[in-house]
Amino acid sequence: MRYHISTSLILQEFPKRDCECPLCEIRGIVEKNVAEQYLNEAVMVTNVRYEVNAKGFCPGHFDTLFAGQSKLGLALQCVTRMNVLKEELATPKSVRSAKTSAKKIDRMQKTCVICDAVEDHMRRYYKTVAELYFAEEDFRELLPLTKGFCLTDYAGLILNADYAKGRAKEYLKALSELEKENFERVQGDLQWFCDRHDFRNANKDLGAAKDALPRARVKIYGKKNGK
Ligand SMILES: [Zn+2]
Ligand SMILES: [Zn+2]
Numbered sequence: 001m002r003y004h005i006s007t008s009l010i011l012q013e014f015p016k017r018d019c020e021c022p023l024c025e026i027r028g029i030v031e032k033n034v035a036e037q038y039l040n041e042a043v044m045v046t047n048v049r050y051e052v053n054a055k056g057f058c059p060g061h062f063d064t065l066f067a068g069q070s071k072l073g074l075a076l077q078c079v080t081r082m083n084v085l086k087e088e089l090a091t092p093k094s095v096r097s098a099k100t101s102a103k104k105i106d107r108m109q110k111t112c113v114i115c116d117a118v119e120d121h122m123r124r125y126y127k128t129v130a131e132l133y134f135a136e137e138d139f140r141e142l143l144p145l146t147k148g149f150c151l152t153d154y155a156g157l158i159l160n161a162d163y164a165k166g167r168a169k170e171y172l173k174a175l176s177e178l179e180k181e182n183f184e185r186v187q188g189d190l191q192w193f194c195d196r197h198d199f200r201n202a203n204k205d206l207g208a209a210k211d212a213l214p215r216a217r218v219k220i221y222g223k224k225n226g227k
Pocket of ligand 1: 021022023024025149150151152153222223
C-alpha cells in the first residue's frame with residue numbers, strides 16, 4: 001500500500017473486538033517505542049540532547065524511563081535538563097517577576113519530548129485512518145465493527161476528517177454513529193452495574209457490567225499507558 005508505515009498497526013489493532021479504543025492500543029505501542037529511544041545510544045546525539053534539555057520529560061514518562069534498562073541514560077539526560085531548570089532558580093527581582101517565574105517553572109515541569117513525539121505520531125494515525133476510509137472498501141466495512149474510541153481519539157479522528165476527502169461527510173456520519181452507539185453500550189453496562197446493587201437484582205447475572213467501570217474509564221479518558 002502507498003500509505004506510510006502506520007497502516008500496519010491500524011490493520012493490526014482495529015479488528016480486535018475486545019477493545020474500547022484501538023487507537024489507545026496503538027498509542028501504547030508507539031509510546032513504548034518512543035520511550036525506548038530515550039534509553040539507547042540515540043540520547044547522546046546532539047539534536048536529541050538539545051530537545052531533551054529544552055523540554056525534559058513529564059513525571060509519568062520519567063517514571064517509565066526509570067523503570068527501563070538504562071538508569072545511566074536517564075541520569076545523563078537529567079543532569080543537563082536540570083541545568084536548564086536551575087536557571088529559573090535565580091532570586092526574583094520583584095514580586096511581579098516572581099509570578100512570571102512561578103508560571104514558567106510550572107509549565108517547565110509539564111513539557112515532555114515523549115508526549116510531544118507520541119502526539120505527533122497520533123496525528124499521523126488520525127490522518128491515516130481517514131485516508132484508509134477514503135481509499136479502502138474493506139476498511140469502510142471494518143470500521144463499524146470496532147467498539148468505537150475514547151473521547152480524545154474520537155476528537156482526533158473528527159478533527160482530521162478532511163483527509164477522507166470526498167467521503168469526509170460519510171466518514172463523519174459513520175464515526176459519530178459508531179461512537180454514540182458504543183458510548184451508550186458502556187453507559188448501559190454501567191447502569192446495570194448500578195441497578196445490580198439493588199437487593200431485588202441480587203441474584204441476577206452481572207454479565208458485561210462486571211468490568212463496566214474500567215471500560216467507562218477507557219471510553220471517557222482513554223487507556224492509561226506509560227504516563
Ligand atoms: Zn483512545
Ligand atoms: Zn510525557
